[in-house]
Amino acid sequence: MSPQTLFLVTMSASLLNGMVSPATGLVFGLWPLWYPQVVTPVQELIYYGASLIVATATLLSAAIPAAIAERLGAGPVATMGFWAGGAALLLLLGVA
Template sequence: MTPQTLFLFAISASLLTGMTSPATGLVFGLWPLWYPQVVTPVHELVYYGASLIVATATLLSAAIPAAIAERLGASERATMGLWAGGAALWLLLGWV
């Protein structure tokens, strides 16, 4: 697979994690801390925001091992594979 394909897989796995993870419920419950006060709290918007927060956190935390591997001299394909694998691991952990 090309690095671009692996990157798309990492993004897709992160988005799925944001929609299905139990952490989304936790972030949803903490909506008064992060939701802007000038916007009326609509249930759908709060869930969408919570899902985006969890998806972004998944994408960033899965990138940490890939960044370390790249710094140590791994190839682009290997680091993207590590990034996609980290995102897939977060996705599987959310389903357990």
């Protein structure tokens, strides 16, 4: 697979994890801490924001093994494979 395809797999797994992870409920419950006070609190916008926060955290957390692999000399395809695998692992942990 090309690195671009693996990146799309990584992004898809991260976005899906943002929707189904139990951490989304936790971030949703903490909405007064991160939701801007200027905007009227609407439940759909709060859920959307919580989902994006969890998806971004998944993407960043999955990048840690990829960064270590790249530092150890892995090529671009192997690095993206580690990143996609980390995102898939976090997705499986969120679903389970």
